[in-house]
Amino acid sequence: MSQCQTLSEENIQDIHVSSARTPRDGEEAFRLPWELRSFALGVAYYENANFSWSDFQSSLIRAIDKAEDKNKPEHYYARWVEALEALLAERGGLDLEEVDRRTRAILDTPRDDTHKHPHGDDDHGHVH
Numbered sequence: 001m002s003q004c005q006t007l008s009e010e011n012i013q014d015i016h017v018s019s020a021r022t023p024r025d026g027e028e029a030f031r032l033p034w035e036l037r038s039f040a041l042g043v044a045y046y047e048n049a050n051f052s053w054s055d056f057q058s059s060l061i062r063a064i065d066k067a068e069d070k071n072k073p074e075h076y077y078a079r080w081v082e083a084l085e086a087l088l089a090e091r092g093g094l095d096l097e098e099v100d101r102r103t104r105a106i107l108d109t110p111r112d113d114t115h116k117h118p119h120g121d122d123d124h125g126h127v128h
Contacts, residue, residue: 030077032077034077035077035080038077038080038081038084039077039080041084042056042080042084045084045088045093050088050091050093051087051091055087056083056084056087059083059084059086059087060079060080060083062083062086063079063080063082063083063086064079066082067079067082085099
């Protein structure tokens, strides 16, 4: 069983500062909610000793280089996700075919398809 390493807020901030791209003037470090979730997933896997931080940084560098070679638009957290997926797949912790299958299923599902219950006066925050 692997040892769980708990990170302090200071450690997490250090990882973010040393790993994330520098925000442009007036720009938030995380522009969209999925970017923050992606960052948190990377830290969570690291904390559970699934990989060393230097292994992740190497994977991130490879993902960035690969994207540049293919002239993909710059999007740091897209590369972050690619690096995390590659590292976890390499270590047997992620089945990329299953991720692709689930992603296709989600994207193929109409937006309101799973929201099929009646609303009453005790509505749970939906605007009608």
